[in-house]
Amino acid sequence: MHRTSGIAFPVVRVTGPPAERGRQYGIQARDGIRRSLSAYERVFEHYAGWDWATVRRHAARFAPIVDDFSPALLAEMRGIADGAGVEPDDVLALNTRSEIMFAASGQKEGAPPIPHECTSFALLPHRSATHTTVIGQNWDWLLHAQETSTLLEVTRDDGPSFVTLVEAGLLAKVGMNEAGVGLCTNTLVSDGDEGRPGVPYHVLLRAALDSESARAAADVISFADRALSANYLLADDTGFAVDLETAPRADGVRRLTPRDGQITHANHFRCTDLIGEDLYARRKPHTVARLRNVTESLNAVSSLSVDDLRTALADHRDHPSSVCQHPNETVHVRERTATIAGVIMDVSRRTMHLAAGRPCVARWETRHLAPKPRTP
Structure with a gap:
């Protein structure tokens, strides 16, 4: 018998200039963003032995790079943080999680291979x-x-x-x-x-x-x-x-x-x-x-x-x-x-x-x- 999954993804709809649409995104997806942060806190601890404060410090290195590449995207990320009631470096860490995972896993002896598919x-x-x-x-x-x-x-x-x-x-x-x-x-x-x-x-x-x-x-x-x-x-x-x-x-x-x-x-x-x-x-x-x-x-x-x-x-x-x-x-x-x-x-x-x-x-x-x- 063919069974159908009951999963459905929530839909977030935003509009306006960068900071405002980021804020709307953060408000509507607040619970999901906080679940993401909790999940990646566990991921980084498992793969690299890093606590979240260390992850955020590494993420902060990317703020001036993103600002130079696209100030609007940095403003949008800060808006997401504002709407979700988290710190800007938390949202930056989510958006640089791939870069941080590479940096982190290379510093832990016997770290498991980074998971990637598609x-x-x-x-x-x-x-x-x-x-x-x-x-x-x-x-x-x-x-x-x-x-x-x-x-x-x-x-x-x-x-x-x-x-x-x-x-x-x-x-x-x-x-x-x-x-x-x-x-x-x-x-x-x-x-x-x-x-x-x-x-x-x-x-x-x-x-x-x-x-x-x-x-x-x-x-x-x-x-x-x-x-x-x-x-x-x-x-x-x-x-x-x-x-x-x-x-x-x-x-x-x-x-x-x-x-x-x-x-x-x-x-x-x-x-x-x-x-x-x-x-x-x-x-x-x-x-x-x-x-x-x-x-x-x-x-x-x-x-x-x-x-x-x-x-x-x-x-x-x-x-x-x-x-x-x-x-x-x-x-x-x-x-x-x-x-x-x-x-x-x-x-x-x-x-x-x-x-x-x-x-x-x-x-x-x-x-x-x-x-x-x-x-x-």
């Missing part, structure tokens, strides 16, 4: 049944994210309005905007990732959703002084799609373009000349199997419907490290990961299909954004 794809119009540009992924992460994830809908006048699925308190993750830009992402881990000061990963994700085209988003990410390695999959309603594999150095960008009308990605570098050693692939070689499996699923159908894509994201081949990931009961509870959500976005139609929980059992919901009026 499997993503993009389709050009001739590969989709609707003849539109489609982009999507499974987002896999630590189990507490199932309780803190929030769908953030932002309406504004200072850039494109957007919708993004986030852990409460984060600026952005996977999402799309009214200009027709879609964003998916996969964490990459190279031997150059040390938590160095630079523009944080989640700030760059938000910068992509602030962009008027996928090309513009790719340029923002490419020219930024990035703190970490990461993969950014971008597409827009012009039929353009590109995948950026990045490392934290000036020349650390490689662009992957569609092959047979599609791009697929997991958590390893496909451009091996970009880094010295792929630490994720060494620690978790199942990333190669996930990439193979999602690519085979897409290749099996010449014109892919949303139902076909839902099936691809529910794939259990190579369980427990499958595209649709279930918690591995053999590892420590703090290290267990699972698919937190499946996301499929038709950026041409500004439509998001969202499964809260594992796609094999989750109920898919559909949300719409109004297209941004084109300037004559």
Whole structure:
């Protein structure tokens, strides 16, 4: 019997200038933000032996970097803190948790490997049944994210309005905007990732959703002084799609373009000349199997419907490290990961299909954004 997950993500709707929409976000997501802070306090203690005061001190290093990159985003984070009744460095710590985890884990003898997953794809119009540009992924992460994830809908006048699925308190993750830009992402881990000061990963994700085209988003990410390695999959309603594999150095960008009308990605570098050693692939070689499996699923159908894509994201081949990931009961509870959500976005139609929980059992919901009026 097919069982349906009863999970549903709360929706937060905000508007206005940066500080005000941040304050609205903080008020509406207060409980989720505080749960996020408690969860990451436990995560950092487990992975690095750091207390929260130490985490906040490291997060504070990024404030001037974010302010230099985008003062509006720093103002928005401070607004989130104000609305949630927490300290600004708490919200900064959430938005730099990836950078801090790399810095912290490298200082603890025998620290467990940092958990990162995700499997993503993009389709050009001739590969989709609707003849539109489609982009999507499974987002896999630590189990507490199932309780803190929030769908953030932002309406504004200072850039494109957007919708993004986030852990409460984060600026952005996977999402799309009214200009027709879609964003998916996969964490990459190279031997150059040390938590160095630079523009944080989640700030760059938000910068992509602030962009008027996928090309513009790719340029923002490419020219930024990035703190970490990461993969950014971008597409827009012009039929353009590109995948950026990045490392934290000036020349650390490689662009992957569609092959047979599609791009697929997991958590390893496909451009091996970009880094010295792929630490994720060494620690978790199942990333190669996930990439193979999602690519085979897409290749099996010449014109892919949303139902076909839902099936691809529910794939259990190579369980427990499958595209649709279930918690591995053999590892420590703090290290267990699972698919937190499946996301499929038709950026041409500004439509998001969202499964809260594992796609094999989750109920898919559909949300719409109004297209941004084109300037004559």
